[in-house]
Amino acid sequence: MSRPLRALTAVAACLAATAALSGCVSTSMPASVAGKGGLPPSITEDKELKVGLSPDFPPMEYRDEKTSRVVGVDVDLARALGAELGLKVTFQEQKFDQLMNSVTTSRVDMVMSGISDTVDRQETVDFVDYFDTVGRFYTLPGRADDFRDGDDVCGRKLAVSKTTDYYGQALEYNKRYCTGKGKPAIRVLPTDSGAAARLQLEQKRADVAIQGGENLAFFERTEPGRFKVVLDPIPAKPFAAVVKKDDKPMARLVLKGFRQLRADGTYQRILKKAGMAYGSMAPTFNGVED
Incomplete structure (x- = not known):
């Protein structure tokens, strides 16, 4: 986490x-x-x-x-x-x-x-x-093609647990790659947990989310195809x-x-x-x- x-x-x-x-x-x-x-x-x-x-x-x-x-x-x-x-x-x-x-x-x-x-x-x-x-952006399989370049998250709704370091990284990513380059701001949706962030994604209240690569590797083994990792890793x-x-x-x-x-x-x-x-x-x- x-x-x-x-x-x-x-x-x-x-x-x-x-x-x-x-x-x-x-x-x-x-x-x-x-x-x-x-x-x-x-x-x-x-x-x-x-x-x-x-x-x-x-x-x-x-x-x-x-x-x-x-x-x-x-x-x-x-x-x-x-x-x-x-x-x-x-x-x-x-x-x-x-x-x-x-x-x-x-x-x-x-x-x-x-x-x-x-x-x-x-x-x-x-x-x-x-x-x-490492942190990873991920989304639902049907949305993966929406996120091919790093700035594709700009202007999107992004769910992330506010209790993790990834919350601060999302804010920093927004500043560096979106608002800092004149692009629309990421609409960050802070949640109480990683599970809540995943729920936001699955209920289509969010377009994309961030979580640790280890979590997503676990989900891919236990529930293959539930999520799709996109974009490059985020240093953590x-x-x-x-x-x-x-x-x-x-x-x-x-x-x-x-x-x-x-x-x-x-x-x-x-x-x-x-x-x-x-x-x-x-x-x-x-x-x-x-």
């Missing part, structure tokens, strides 16, 4: 093994957790990794209709992360708007729920980026695991785990199974900058 959504070895060279990555976590790891096999104090005793999520964002996290179990890419990655680090993983379901506060107040150790790393959010939490998502902020601000031990632990999952191929297999191999990326710490 690009929603509006971290062993512990010495850090002298910012984890020499991460030389190929773009960011360092810290140069001052506390000695108490710097030793081999060390764990952050918050999970040392029970070796349990508590993960917060909001299971309403397929394919990242959602409830399986047949089993009622919470499943999804984030769920698979979190479980693989726990297995790699020797930790028991438990999930705590919460409303999306409660997740940031939950990690800030230590009710959970981290959040994995399709949350985008943004500079504004970095003021209150830290991120380990792990999936390079990467999805990231969220940890408490300045909790360097936890951030480094999660960063290490993702790095290992990528090295042994587990990460790529999980993404490929979900049709999301396009978003594979080297994990980084607070990788989004101004």
Whole structure:
């Protein structure tokens, strides 16, 4: 949802093994957790990794209709992360708007729920980026030929969830490609969720919509032909695991785990199974900058 959504070895060279990555976590790891096999104090005793999520964002996290179990890419990655680090993983379901506060107040150790790393959010939490998502315009199959060029959305009604980063991107796209070039403004229809935006499209109250490429890949597998992706991808902020601000031990632990999952191929297999191999990326710490 690009929603509006971290062993512990010495850090002298910012984890020499991460030389190929773009960011360092810290140069001052506390000695108490710097030793081999060390764990952050918050999970040392029970070796349990508590993960917060909001299971309403397929394919990242959602409830399986047949089993009622919470499943999804984030769920698979979190479980693989726990297995790699020797930790028991438990999930705590919460409303999306409660997740940031939950990690800030230590009710959970981290959040994995399709949350985008943004500079504004970095003021209150830290991120380990792990999936390079993109936004996509989409419409009903019968309308696809109406959207061949980027400015074909100008003057059209566009549905987008106002709780996601795509809402701001729609406004920026309008300014850059429509009003900024003397073309009619996009008539943005803000909705409460991606599902509501899809409903606007299906009820023909909107001409086109924006959502994450991962969502549309999911719908194409589960309901082939329901929607049609059009135009070029829109760059988006990467999805990231969220940890408490300045909790360097936890951030480094999660960063290490993702790095290992990528090295042994587990990460790529999980993404490929979900049709999301396009978003594979080297994990980084607070990788989004101004």
